[in-house]
Amino acid sequence: MSAVATFDWVALAPVLAPALGAVLVLVVDAAAPRLVRVHHLLGLVALVAGLAFALPGAATSGRAPLRSVCLPGRAGSCLYEVGPVAAALQLGALGSALVVLLLLWPDRRAALRGGPAVLVSLVLAATAGAAGVAAAHDLGSWLVCLELATLPVVALVALRGTAAAGRGALALLTTSLVSFALVVLGAALWLVATGQAVFDAGAVAGALGDPERRAVLLLGVLLLFAGVGFKLSLVPFHVWTPQAYAGGSEAVAAFLAATSKIAALAALVVVLQPLVAAGAPVLAAVGVVAAVTMTVGNLLALAQDDPVRLLAWSTVAQAGWVLLPLSASSPGSAAASGAYLLAYVVATLVAFVVVHAVSVGGAPRRLAAYTGLLRSRPLLGGALGLALLSLAGLPPGVVGLVAKVVALRPVVAQGQWLLALVAVANAVVGIAVYLRWFAVLLRDPEAQEAPDHGPLGGGVARPVLAALVLSATVLVATSVLPQLLVGLLE
Amino acid sequence: MTLVALLVPAAVAAWLLTAGRGLGHRAVNRLAAAASVLTLAAVVLAVVVRPEVDRPWVPSLGLRWHLAVDGVSAPLLLLTAVLGVVVVLHTSDRPPVGGTSAAFHACLLLVELGALATFLARDALLFFVSFEVVLVPMWVLITRFGDAHRPAARADAGGRFVLYTVFGSTLMLVGILTLVSAAGTSDLGELARAAGHGIPASTQLLVAALLVTGLAVKVPVFPLHTWLPPAHTTAPTAGSVLLAAVLLKMGTYGLVRLPLATVPEGFARVAPVLGVLGAVGIVWGGLACLVERDLKRLVAYSSVAHMGFVAIGLASGTQTGLQAALFANVAHGVISALLFIVVGGLKERWGGADLETARAALREVAPRLGFALVVGFAASLGLPGLAGFWGEFLSVYSAWSPAPDRPLALFRSLAVVAALGTVLAAAYAMRVLRTVWAGERTAPAIEDSRHTEWDVVVVLLVATVALGVVPGPLLALTRDTVALLVGAPR
Numbered sequence: 011m012s013a014v015a016t017f018d019w020v021a022l023a024p025v026l027a028p029a030l031g032a033v034l035v036l037v038v039d040a041a042a043p044r045l046v047r048v049h050h051l052l053g054l055v056a057l058v059a060g061l062a063f064a065l066p067g068a069a070t071s072g073r074a075p076l077r078s079v080c081l082p083g084r085a086g087s088c089l090y091e092v093g094p095v096a097a098a099l100q101l102g103a104l105g106s107a108l109v110v111l112l113l114l115w116p117d118r119r120a121a122l123r124g125g126p127a128v129l130v131s132l133v134l135a136a137t138a139g140a141a142g143v144a145a146a147h148d149l150g151s152w153l154v155c156l157e158l159a160t161l162p163v164v165a166l167v168a169l170r171g172t173a174a175a176g177r178g179a180l181a182l183l184t185t186s187l188v189s190f191a192l193v194v195l196g197a198a199l200w201l202v203a204t205g206q207a208v209f210d211a212g213a214v215a216g217a218l219g220d221p222e223r224r225a226v227l228l229l230g231v232l233l234l235f236a237g238v239g240f241k242l243s244l245v246p247f248h249v250w251t252p253q254a255y256a257g258g259s260e261a262v263a264a265f266l267a268a269t270s271k272i273a274a275l276a277a278l279v280v281v282l283q284p285l286v287a288a289g290a291p292v293l294a295a296v297g298v299v300a301a302v303t304m305t306v307g308n309l310l311a312l313a314q315d316d317p318v319r320l321l322a323w324s325t326v327a328q329a330g331w332v333l334l335p336l337s338a339s340s341p342g343s344a345a346a347s348g349a350y351l352l353a354y355v356v357a358t359l360v361a362f363v364v365v366h367a368v369s370v371g372g373a374p375r376r377l378a379a380y381t382g383l384l385r386s387r388p389l390l391g392g393a394l395g396l397a398l399l400s401l402a403g404l405p406p407g408v409v410g411l412v413a414k415v416v417a418l419r420p421v422v423a424q425g426q427w428l429l430a431l432v433a434v435a436n437a438v439v440g441i442a443v444y445l446r447w448f449a450v451l452l453r454d455p456e457a458q459e460a461p462d463h464g465p466l467g468g469g470v471a472r473p474v475l476a477a478l479v480l481s482a483t484v485l486v487a488t489s490v491l492p493q494l495l496v497g498l499l500e
Numbered sequence: 501m502t503l504v505a506l507l508v509p510a511a512v513a514a515w516l517l518t519a520g521r522g523l524g525h526r527a528v529n530r531l532a533a534a535a536s537v538l539t540l541a542a543v544v545l546a547v548v549v550r551p552e553v554d555r556p557w558v559p560s561l562g563l564r565w566h567l568a569v570d571g572v573s574a575p576l577l578l579l580t581a582v583l584g585v586v587v588v589l590h591t592s593d594r595p596p597v598g599g600t601s602a603a604f605h606a607c608l609l610l611v612e613l614g615a616l617a618t619f620l621a622r623d624a625l626l627f628f629v630s631f632e633v634v635l636v637p638m639w640v641l642i643t644r645f646g647d648a649h650r651p652a653a654r655a656d657a658g659g660r661f662v663l664y665t666v667f668g669s670t671l672m673l674v675g676i677l678t679l680v681s682a683a684g685t686s687d688l689g690e691l692a693r694a695a696g697h698g699i700p701a702s703t704q705l706l707v708a709a710l711l712v713t714g715l716a717v718k719v720p721v722f723p724l725h726t727w728l729p730p731a732h733t734t735a736p737t738a739g740s741v742l743l744a745a746v747l748l749k750m751g752t753y754g755l756v757r758l759p760l761a762t763v764p765e766g767f768a769r770v771a772p773v774l775g776v777l778g779a780v781g782i783v784w785g786g787l788a789c790l791v792e793r794d795l796k797r798l799v800a801y802s803s804v805a806h807m808g809f810v811a812i813g814l815a816s817g818t819q820t821g822l823q824a825a826l827f828a829n830v831a832h833g834v835i836s837a838l839l840f841i842v843v844g845g846l847k848e849r850w851g852g853a854d855l856e857t858a859r860a861a862l863r864e865v866a867p868r869l870g871f872a873l874v875v876g877f878a879a880s881l882g883l884p885g886l887a888g889f890w891g892e893f894l895s896v897y898s899a900w901s902p903a904p905d906r907p908l909a910l911f912r913s914l915a916v917v918a919a920l921g922t923v924l925a926a927a928y929a930m931r932v933l934r935t936v937w938a939g940e941r942t943a944p945a946i947e948d949s950r951h952t953e954w955d956v957v958v959v960l961l962v963a964t965v966a967l968g969v970v971p972g973p974l975l976a977l978t979r980d981t982v983a984l985l986v987g988a989p990r
Contacts, residue, residue: 385600388521404666405614405633412558415625415673419561422677434670441666442659445639449655452599452644496560 018078021092023063024100025142025155028107031056032134039127046116046126053111053130060104060141067097068498079151087208091147095348098498099276102352103140106268107133109359109481113261113366115473129169132162133265140273146280148208149197156193159273160186160241163266167258178257181250185240189247193237199230211284231292234281235299241274244333245303248326255322260369263318264362267325268355275332275351279344286339297337297421301432304330308439312446316375317365320447321358324401327440328354331417334433338420345499346416352495353413356488357400360481364394367470367478377447382455390470391451393482398451400485402444403437409485412492501551502567502620505542505581508535509609509616516606525601529592532605536584536612543581543616547574557626562686566622571981572826573619575974576753579833580619580746582963584612587738590841590956594848596736598645607637607645608738615746619753624676624686627757631669631718634747635662641739642731650734657730664727668717672754675710678703679762692761692985701765708766711759712774718751721774721811722781725804732800733853737844740796744803744836749829752810756822760814761985768905771815775899775910778811779917786924790931795846795853798932799839802880805921806832806888812918813895817906821898822982823975828891830974831879831967835887838960839876842869845953846936849946855932861939866948870937872957877929879964882922887967890975892922903986 019026034056035049042048067076075093092100111133116126139158146152164186168179203226204213217223240247255263285292307327314320332354335346367390373379384391400407403414414437421430470478488495512535516528523531552568569577587608596604614633621627643658680686682699696704717724732740759767785805792798806828813825846862846869847853862870879886882893899915902908949957967974 388518392518399636404636405629406636408629411629411632412561412563414670415561415628415677418673419677419681422674423681430674434667434674437670438663438667442663445659445662449643452640454599491557492563493556493558493560496558500560 015082015089016080018076020063021067021076021078022090024060024067024092024104025138025145027056027060027063028104028134028141029138032131032138035127035131035134039125049126049130050111050115053134054108056134057104057108057111057137060137061101061108064097064100064104064141067092068094068101070094070097087210089148089151089208090145092145095279095344095499096144096276098348098352099144099272099279100141101498102355103137103144103269103272103276105484106272106355106359107137107140107265109363109477110261110265110269112473112477112480113264113363115471129166132166132169136160136162136166136265136273137269140269140276143273143280144276149201150207152209152277152280153193153197156238156241156273156277157186157190159270160189163262163270166262166265167254170257170259170262172257175257178254181253185247185250189237189240191237192233192240196230196233196235196237199226199233203227203230209280209284214284228292231281231285232295235278235292235295238274238278238281239299242271242278242329242333243303243326244299244329245306245326248303248306248329251326252319252322255318255325256316260318260362260366263322264359264366267321267358267362271325271329271332272351272355275347278333278336279347282336283344286341286343293337293339296333297426297429300330300333300337301429302330303327303333304436305432305439308436308443311443312439315377317377317380317447318375320377320443321361321365324440324443325358327436327443328358328401330436331414331433334417334429335420337429338424338426340420340424343420346420348499349496350413350417352498353409353488354401356481356485356495357397357407357410360393360397360478360485361401363474363478363481364390364397367474370471370474377450380447380450381453383451386455389478393478393485395448395451396482396485396489398444398448400489402441402448404441407485407489409488409492409495412496416496501542501546501549502553502569505539505546505616506567506613506620508538508542509584509613513606513609513613516602516609520602521600523602525595528601528605529588532588532609533585533592535609536581536588539612539616540581540585543577547578554622561625562680563625563629564623564687566626566687567617567620568622568689569620571978572756572985573753574977575826575830576619576749576833577616579749579830580612580615583741583745583833583837584608586837586841586956586959587741589952590741591738592952596645597648603640604645607641608742610634610637611641611742611746615742615750618750622688624680624688624691624758627688627754628669628673628676631672631750631754632666634750635665638739638743638747641742642735645736645739646734653730654734657734660727661731664717664724668714668724670714671710671717672714672758675707675714676758678710679707679758682707683762688757688762695761696763696765699763704763704766705769706766708759708763708770711763712755712767712770715751715754715758716774716777718754719748719807719811720751720804721807722777722784722804725781728804729797729800732803732840733794733797737841737848740840740844741837744800744840745833748803748807749833752807752814752825752829755814756825756985760822768817768903771817772907772910775812775815775914778808778815779914779921781805781808781811782918782921783924786921786928789928790924793855795843795855795932795936796840797853798855798928799836799843802925802928803832803836805925806836806880806892808921809892809895809918812899812914813891815902815906816895816898816911817903817986818898818901819982819986820894821902822986823978824891824894824898826978826982827971827974828888828895831887831891834960834963834967835876835879838872838957838964839880841953841957841960842872842876845869845949846873846946855935858941859936860941860943860945862937864940864942865945868949868954868957872949872961873937874933875961875964877933879968881925881929885965885968887964889968890971892918
């Protein structure tokens with residue numbers, strides 16, 4: 011037996027591909043600084059490669075995950091482990107980053123500072139972090155990946171260079187630092203309590219059995235939960251969300267709403283999984299936070315007039331739904347949570363792509379700018395309409411409806427009636443939120459002569475169109491066959 | 501067969517919403533008429549042949565495309581398919597106001613699709629998904645194509661409709677999930693065969709309470725009915741017809757299919773409450789009709805009263821009661837369709853539906869419409885020989901002699917109250933006919949019913965008389981399945 015760890019490079023590839031891409035982009039930029047589009051192409055290639063390598067993980071069963079970076083010694087002490095849930099979240103992170111990258115495609119306006127290379131490299135780095143945290147199986151790599159997924163985003167928000175972006179980035183940075191402090195403290199307590207850095211249900215159960223270590227472990231978990239709660243925009247750690255979304259460009263907001271959320275949820279699932287297996291009593295706290303989060307998010311979303319802010323608050327509300335199944339300590343709750351998250355990510359990405367396309371046209375960031383979109387630009391309007399209905403959980407957005415069923419199922423099966431009732435009330439309020447926007451799409455277009463927007467959404471740049479087609483196709487496909495999405499996590 | 505019945509409206513609606521947007525009213529109407537006639541043919545064939553489809557859709561959830569026809573659903577399927585044709589034909593010479601004709605017809609077809617899928621579904625989760633399909637198209641019909649004079653009322657009525665019904669159906673979802681996790685299957689056939697065996701009494705009660713409350717919103721049962729009058733009043737005529745004749749039936753059908761069949765013990769404990777609320781609904785609806793000034797709203801309130809009879813029949817727990825409920829369902833579908841077409845036509849001609857405004861007597865200026873109105877209200881008050889009689893008579897009878905496990909005194913008093921309710925019905929019918937039909941005034945003259953409108957009215961008149969004179973075939977159609985449901989071993 012060799013003394014060093016054993017590596018399975020193929021299993022690591024979903025993380026390595028974007029990470030290498032990030033480095034490569036910077037190298038290319040140093041060698042040939044004048045290039046503009048090559049960086050984006052490289053980024054796309056890296057993400058597509060990552061997606062391709064993540065597919066085998068999705069085909070594994072829960073009992074035989076792909077492992078890598080295994081330490082010598084007893085079996086199971088691998089620092090990297092990909093089961094179906096982790097692989098699905100990796101696919102989601104890489105796919106959503108792909109769409110964001112298409113939105114960030116350089117156009118004549120050259121919106122962000124720092125040049126395309128920095129931009130692409132930041133996106134890729136954060137994506138690598140997101141893909142890594144889903145598969146992390148020990149505290150060290152978990153912490154590193156989580157921060158890798160967060161810090162580049164601060165820069166992405168700040169790069170826009172406006173005052174609002176500065177404020178948003180500052181809010182995000184402060185939040186990240188606080189959350190990092192909490193997480194590190196939590197990790198330290200975890201290490202003290204369980205005596206090992208690898209996530210292991212056995213060690214957790216041992217710690218829970220001992221009253222002294224139990225208190226330490228629960229405190230640690232609470233801190234970890236709070237730290238990750240910042241990133242997942244759970245109430246009361248959500249305040250940065252609307253500021254950062256509204257400060258960044260639509261593409262960056264989309265990245266925050268999709269890829270970053272996946273990273274945060276993956277981090278949470280990784281931590282909670284051994285606890286669920288050990289039957290820890292922290293899950294009641296998760297339920298309370300979920301209920302409060304969805305309520306606050308929905309109620310505030312109801313009052314927004316800026317579509318990006320509305321989507322930001324809707325993110326908060328949906329984060330509550332994502333958390334909901336985790337409060338039930340059943341074996342399927344991580345998969346349920348992941349499925350809800352992926353459904354939300356697909357729908358919200360489509361919404362952001364449309365918001366991006368509309369605001370590129372120079373429209374103000376107000377709901378009124380979408381008046382009659384279904385009639386004047388059917389492709390954009392149709393995609394946004396389907397996305398909103400999916401987020402609301404109404405057919406024809408069947409994927410959203412199925413996701414709600416998936417999320418409610420473990421809660422009901424565990425008999426948490428109070429939580430289920432709060433969720434019912436929030437389903438209703440959520441529908442009010444999204445139908446309010448949908449009603450605007452449905453109105454008559456304003457009398458002014460619309461420029462020559464063809465039925466295919468003319469006036470939309472080609473990469474944005476590609477992003478729209480890509481994300482909308484996934485949305486339609488998963489609405490017709492929800493199994494494509496739900497089955498990914500089993 | 502069943503798949504054809506679902507695919508045709510789905511495909512045509514999808515085509516109308518995408519490629520067919522630019523078509524003129526006539527072409528769209530012909531196409532929709534062809535689609536609905538084809539659907540009707542497929543439904544008739546399916547009722548005769550009774551095919552069964554069973555394929556997995558979302559295996560992870562156990563959600564299957566399980567479709568079948570039995571005695572309980574066959575009459576409602578036929579009713580829906582016939583009214584699907586009726587509403588399209590009725591629209592042929594009145595182009596919709598407020599949006600494109602293609603969108604209007606697509607919404608009609610989608611509502612039909614959702615209703616047919618609901619009645620065909622043999623899987624509890626598929627039932628829920630189908631139940632939700634009708635919401636968005638109906639919302640569009642109300643908010644876009646409703647009463648052109650009052651945009652604020654349209655938005656309010658549409659929003660209320662969606663939010664109320666979503667609240668109900670999400671509660672129902674919680675009930676379904678509880679039931680499915682307790683029984684271990686979502687197959688409605690198996691659930692009905694098991695009839696709650698192996699489910700603890702407390703869980704049965706909970707499931708029944710959730711399901712009955714959720715479905716009561718849709719029916720609607722007394723305190724949950726407040727969404728219905730504004731929705732009916734503002735919806736376009738075709739929308740009102742579908743709402744009253746089809747959507748409300750989804751609620752009562754759900755009551756039969758879910759709580760009554762799957763958790764009979766729990767339902768038995770909830771039934772007295774349902775019966776009392778039904779009786780209150782009868783009286784409340786009748787009293788509201790006595791003072792209501794808006795004719796369309798009056799017909800809507802009378803629906804609340806009629807649904808009260810259905811609720812009492814279901815609550816009685818006897819075969820007669822169940823048959824009465826199913827018969828009253830279909831009868832109310834036909835009668836309310838007739839009344840809404842006549843009243844909607846009058847509202848168009850008068851430019852309003854206020855009963856206080858002095859108008860020409862229908863007997864003098866529009867004898868055809870007047871005749872239809874008389875027959876409609878006569879049937880509505882339960883005159884023997886017309887469709888309304890049998891359902892209400894049998895329902896009162898079943899309340900007088902309920903199942904042995906029901907409180908006899910209570911149900912007898914319910915029977916008395918319901919019988920008094922028919923007196924109220926006679927009173928408000930007379931009130932309407934006196935103000936609208938009788939009299940000597942001949943100005944301002946209005947055009948009488950002609951062409952397709954009159955054809956449609958004649959079809960409904962014939963159906964009203966036929967159901968009243970020969971109730972046998974319909975009662976025979978439902979008898980066997982009802983015996984199976986009520987006589988199931990406890």
